Amino acid sequence: MIRKFIIGACLFLSVVSFAQDGTSSPYSFYGIGEAKFNGTLESRSMGGISISKDSTHVNLLNPAGLADLKWTNFTIGGSSNHATLKSNDASAKTNRTTLDYITLGIPLGKFGAAFGLMPLSSVGYRINDINTNGTQNSRSYNGWGGVNKVFLGFGYKVNSNFNVGVKANYNFGQIKTNSVEFAPNIQNGTLESNAATLSGINYDVGMMYNTKINEKLTFFSSLYYTPESNLRSNNTRNVSTINNTSQTVDNLDESKTTTDLKLPQKIAFGAGIGDSKKWLFGAEVAIQAVGELTNSYNSKSNVEYGKRQKYSIGGYYTPDSGSYVSYGKRITFRGGFKYEKTGLIINSTSINDVGVTLGIGLPITASLSNFNLGIEYGKKGTTSANLIQENYLNLNLSFSLNDKWFVRSKFR
Incomplete structure (x- = not known):
């Protein structure tokens, strides 16, 4: 009963959290x-x-890793x-706190399964272009919402060296935008409000292979x-006339349309070497094709879309995962670098x-569970070409709780 309550409460919390703004980036427009x-x-x-297989952690990028779950x-x-x-010529600071994922992984012999909820994308921006010289229009843009996904994945261990897996995702969400424009020497302005309700299904398939190089190296x-x-x-568009206090003066007819947005194909390959219980170092390349994700409200003539490419290197080190006398030796240290177009x-x-x-991964005493902390420091965008540069610091936190569930007791 306690387990059911915890999972139900967390799922409810995740729905509430994912409904909030998950970003403050102007590029989310x-x-x-x-x-x-x-x-x-x-992984982050x-x-x-995401190249290693683990018996106590869920791999949410490659479903083949689920087959190695033992708890x-x-x-x-x-x-x-x-x-x-x-x-x-200006700068501003922003802060956001979000719930990133929630999932339950279950070992099923040669199979492993997982289901849960996570965000796919997030919209959250407020952009003002106010002209005070009286010769050009003033504009402001505001957007919020995003797309989440519920997933169900399975992994299968073909043999001790080779896993395969598949994951089905149901994507859903809503994106809302407002754009306001005032012309010089005109009392009223124009407000355009758009709401897009999105839904769709896609799949991930994966495989993982490992082999011994020598007694200590894999x-x-x-x-x-x-x-x-x-x-x-499914899109809804409203255009209205407003005064300088944002009160509606007149409404035009509402229009509704339906469009299909194309989520592009993606492929990722990674490889590395190490001793899975002690250390690992590897690299991964992910390439995503060009998509067709422009809706009527966010199409701009100065915008193009190319291939998305991500290059990552990283690894972990655990001094002695089996130590019974030293807590410090069971701590896992992680690090990496990423470059993404x-x-x-x-x-x-x-x-x-x-x-x-x-x-850093901190084991919880007398269990296989752990508490994880992470830091990401980076830069996105540039100040050249009249653009915006984001210098960001992400502080990440997670709990990975492991136990033997669904085991019939021998004693009653």
């Missing part, structure tokens, strides 16, 4: 917003690599984002692929994201 999920905290702390795993993770937004590899899919977008091109300038990551 484009497409379906800023991509939010980059793996569990353990290693630059985003029922309940994982919940969140983050606090602190960013400074800079242009050539080669690890990972490959996962997401085929192209569609998001159905987001695929967004504005004013002929590619928007890139570069960051370093650090993390």
Whole structure:
């Protein structure tokens, strides 16, 4: 009963949390917003690599890793984002705290399964372009919402070296935007409000292979692929006249349309070497094709979309995971580096994201559960070409709780 209550309460909390603004980036204006999920905290702390198989942690990027679960795993993770937004002549600070994922992983012999909830993308921006010289229009833009996904994944251990897996995702959410424009010497302005309700299904498939190089060294590899899919977008548009206190003066007719947004295919490959109980070092490359994610309210002539490319290196080190006398030797240290071309091109300038990551895994005494902390420090965008640079610091936190569930007691 307690377990059911905990899971139900966390799922309720996740729905509430994911409904809030998960970003404050002006670049979330484009497409379906800023991509939010980059793996569990353990993966993010290693630059985003997901090449290792683990019996006590859920791999949410490659479903093949689920086959190695030996314990029922309940994982919940969140983050606090602190960013400074800079242009050539101004700067501002923003803060956001969000719940990033919640999942339950279950071992099933040669199979492993997991289900849960996580964000796919997030929209959250407020942009003002106020002209005081009386010769140009003043504009302001505001957007919020995003897309979440509920997933169910399965992994299967073909043999001791090779796993395969598949994950089904139901994507859903709503994005709302307001744009206001006032012309010089005209009393009233124009307000355009848009709401897009999105839904769709897509799949991930993956495989993982490892083999012994020698007695102490193992080669690890990972490959996962997401085929192209569609998001159905039901759009509502309202245009009205407002005065300078934002009160409505007149409403035009409401219009409704339906469009299909294309989620592009994605493939990721990683490889590394190490001793799974002590250390690992690896690299991963992820490439996503060009999508068609522009809706009527966020199409701009100065914007293009290219391939999204992410390059990650990282690893972990645990001095002695089996130590019974030293707590410090059972602590896991993680680190990594990432470089990402987001695929967004504005004013002929590619928007890139570069960051370093650090993390630490603290075991909970007398259990296989652990408490994880992570830091991401990086830069997204640039101040050149009249754009905005984001200098960000993400503080990440997660709990990974492991226990033997669904075991019939021998004594009553």
